[in-house]
Amino acid sequence: MSEILEILLSANFWAASLRIATPLIFGVIGALVCERAGVLNLGIEGIFTAGAMAGWMAVWLGAGLWGGVLVAALAGAFFGLIHAILTVPLGLSQHVSGIGVTLFATSLSYFIYRTALPDVSSPPRIEEFEPLNIPGLSDLPFVGPALFQQTPLTFLALFLVVATAYVLYRTPLGLAIQAVGDNPSAVESQGLSVYGLRIGVVVVGSAIMALGGAFLTMSAFDAFFFGMVNGRGWICIALTVFASWRPGKALLGALLFGAFDAFQVRLQTEVGAFIPGQVFLMMPYLLSIAALIVVARKADYPRALLVPYFRGQR
Amino acid sequence: MIRFEPRGPVGVSRMIAVPVVAAVVALILAAVPMMFAGLSIFEAYGLMVTGAFGSLFAFTEMLTRATPLILTGLAAAVAFRAKLWNIGAEGQLYAGALAAVAIGTGVVSGPSYILIPAVVLAGALAGGLVMLGPTLLKTRLGVDEVVTTLLLNFVILLFVQMMLEGPMQDPMGMGWPQSEPVLDEAALPKLMARMRIHWGLILALVAALGVYFLLKRTVWGFEIRAVGENAAAARHAGIPVTATFIRVGLLSGALAGLAGVGEVAGLKGYLTADLSPGFGYSGIVVAMLAGLSPIGVVFAALFIASIFVGADSMSRATGVSNYLADLIVAMALLSVLVSGLFLRFKIRFVGANTTREAAE
Numbered sequence: 025m026s027e028i029l030e031i032l033l034s035a036n037f038w039a040a041s042l043r044i045a046t047p048l049i050f051g052v053i054g055a056l057v058c059e060r061a062g063v064l065n066l067g068i069e070g071i072f073t074a075g076a077m078a079g080w081m082a083v084w085l086g087a088g089l090w091g092g093v094l095v096a097a098l099a100g101a102f103f104g105l106i107h108a109i110l111t112v113p114l115g116l117s118q119h120v121s122g123i124g125v126t127l128f129a130t131s132l133s134y135f136i137y138r139t140a141l142p143d144v145s146s147p148p149r150i151e152e153f154e155p156l157n158i159p160g161l162s163d164l165p166f167v168g169p170a171l172f173q174q175t176p177l178t179f180l181a182l183f184l185v186v187a188t189a190y191v192l193y194r195t196p197l198g199l200a201i202q203a204v205g206d207n208p209s210a211v212e213s214q215g216l217s218v219y220g221l222r223i224g225v226v227v228v229g230s231a232i233m234a235l236g237g238a239f240l241t242m243s244a245f246d247a248f249f250f251g252m253v254n255g256r257g258w259i260c261i262a263l264t265v266f267a268s269w270r271p272g273k274a275l276l277g278a279l280l281f282g283a284f285d286a287f288q289v290r291l292q293t294e295v296g297a298f299i300p301g302q303v304f305l306m307m308p309y310l311l312s313i314a315a316l317i318v319v320a321r322k323a324d325y326p327r328a329l330l331v332p333y334f335r336g337q338r
Numbered sequence: 339m340i341r342f343e344p345r346g347p348v349g350v351s352r353m354i355a356v357p358v359v360a361a362v363v364a365l366i367l368a369a370v371p372m373m374f375a376g377l378s379i380f381e382a383y384g385l386m387v388t389g390a391f392g393s394l395f396a397f398t399e400m401l402t403r404a405t406p407l408i409l410t411g412l413a414a415a416v417a418f419r420a421k422l423w424n425i426g427a428e429g430q431l432y433a434g435a436l437a438a439v440a441i442g443t444g445v446v447s448g449p450s451y452i453l454i455p456a457v458v459l460a461g462a463l464a465g466g467l468v469m470l471g472p473t474l475l476k477t478r479l480g481v482d483e484v485v486t487t488l489l490l491n492f493v494i495l496l497f498v499q500m501m502l503e504g505p506m507q508d509p510m511g512m513g514w515p516q517s518e519p520v521l522d523e524a525a526l527p528k529l530m531a532r533m534r535i536h537w538g539l540i541l542a543l544v545a546a547l548g549v550y551f552l553l554k555r556t557v558w559g560f561e562i563r564a565v566g567e568n569a570a571a572a573r574h575a576g577i578p579v580t581a582t583f584i585r586v587g588l589l590s591g592a593l594a595g596l597a598g599v600g601e602v603a604g605l606k607g608y609l610t611a612d613l614s615p616g617f618g619y620s621g622i623v624v625a626m627l628a629g630l631s632p633i634g635v636v637f638a639a640l641f642i643a644s645i646f647v648g649a650d651s652m653s654r655a656t657g658v659s660n661y662l663a664d665l666i667v668a669m670a671l672l673s674v675l676v677s678g679l680f681l682r683f684k685i686r687f688v689g690a691n692t693t694r695e696a697a698e
Contacts, residue, residue, distance in 0.1 A: 114679060120675060135371055
């Protein structure tokens with residue numbers, strides 16, 4: 025027991041929780057806005073990979089860290105646009121299109137990386153984001169190292185949660201986005217474009233997802249590896265349902281998830297000798313499935329999710 | 339504005355034209371990354387064709403690669419027919435392979451006519467049981483099967499790694515994470531001397547015919563199609579929707595499990611954690627190219643396999659990454675989605691004015 029308490033009382037543990045949660049926050053917020061507008065975006069896993077690769081490569085080619093973030097977001101927007109065109113005006117299956125975008129974005133990223141760097145055995149490294157030093161806050165005892173010594177992308181993720189909640193609940197645009205995911209013909213009758221809203225939201229949501237990938241190569245690790253996304257995108261899709269499509273709950277879900285992951289990594293060093301490492305590695309996926317089961321009965325899906333809208337035909 | 343006008347029943351020629359057009363479009367689009375990689379386009383395509391069809395060896399290699407793709411393609415096709423979104427064929431394949439190794443490496447001994455069916459059945463059962471979980475979660479609790487099947491892929495692969503580094507590790511394997519070899523009596527025999535092509539191909543073709551007859555000629559098949567077209571209406575008409583989902587889930591998982599059996603008992607001879615280069619995910623592309631038709635799956639799998647084998651060979655000759663094959667396959671999926679629209683709809687581009695007039 026004392027080991028568990030020791031873990032929970034270390035600032036290091038809380039800092040790690042927030043760090044692990046950061047890519048998930050980007051991913052869940054991106055998936056959440058797409059689904060709020062009625063479009064399931066299973067391209068997320070590939071968009072993470074594209075964001076990770078594009079952001080890393082831009083920095084490696086000398087674009088600077090924020091230039092890399094911008095390139096990652098543009099890559100995400102590009103794949104989001106493909107998904108949006110296929111699923112919104114063309115009304116194709118959101119499941120299959122999403123899987124297709126994931127396969128396309130992943131293989132394109134791998135191909136470009138391999139073509140640019142044919143012979144490297146150890147991936148080249150970049151200067152990654154340094155933790156911000158916020159005068160006053162970062163120096164606080166315990167709270168400082170636990171919460172305020174993160175890289176800028178973590179603070180960007182937290183800002184995006186607030187911004188998304190504000191836009192969704194406090195602006196006419198947010199109300200239109202919610203309506204287009206619940207009752208698109210009502211939106212049309214208000215003289216707004218269902219297609220325009222949905223395409224716009226999927227493109228922006230995908231750009232946000234890609235930042236989660238960029239965090240992996242530009243803050244968490246300083247290089248790009250094949251398979252580095254490792255299901256994080258799918259976990260975000262599960263967390264979106266868990267969060268009932270609410271930005272605040274999405275942040276909470278991602279943080280709980282990060283805390284659990286940080287906890288089990290630390291627990292592993294205590295009991296790792298008795299339990300195979302794979303058991304710990306399985307935990308995030310099993311936890312995501314458990315989260316889905318817990319909320320399954322009361323999940324209140326956006327009513328027009330997965331339903332294509334054809335003007336004047338319904 | 340774009341308007342879709344539904345077509346009536348479509349002929350076979352149009353059903354064949356859609357995937358062919360998609361395949362051609364994907365191959366043409368592939369020229370862009372090829373140029374980016376500095377390849378001479380025609381030379382590269384030529385190398386791919388000879389790599390997949392240029393010799394008896396190349397051709398049998400292509401058929402060997404098509405074998406698991408037919409089975410995972412069928413797994414996706416039968417599930418998607420019922421709108422059960424099984425994206426977990428990759429995990430079910432590994433479950434089938436693990437079961438095949440558990441039975442086939444010496445736990446039981448006996449003649450081939452007992453061991454081979456035992457290994458095949460064990461693999462199918464393991465795959466089916468893995469898919470049973472997400473199916474029950476869907477029918478009982480309404481948990482979305484897309485996410486659960488996707489997540490289970492990672493869980494199962496980790497479980498396989500755990501077994502290969504633990505209880506199922508080959509003690510003679512010099513510490514490598516691999517299983518003991520499958521007994522000769524449990525292995526699927528080769529179809530030709532000195533080639534890798536094996537009886538898994540026959541198994542896959544029989545499975546395709548079986549699924550074809552199931553869907554076309556049986557009550558269960560009718561129920562599967564009815565549930566896929568409109569589950570609510572099917573339930574209203576007295577079709578046992580839940581039971582149908584469970585049957586489809588078991589069948590789909592079992593087909594993917596068989597793909598794992600073939601790879602381990604027919605091709606590799608022992609199990610490693612890199613048994614499948616994504617056959618489960620490519621199976622989705624195969625099924626979509628085939629328009630979810632079981633016979634079409636065979637031809638789509640041959641096409642995808644020739645892309646993979648051809649690109650591997652081209653990659654060895656030119657040094658260009660064989661991720662090109664994955665890229666072509668992904669583009670084929672996106673193209674077939676779009677070209678499928680032309681099968682179901684007449685597409686009219688109408689000016690904004692005409693739409694407004696039509697509305698008035």
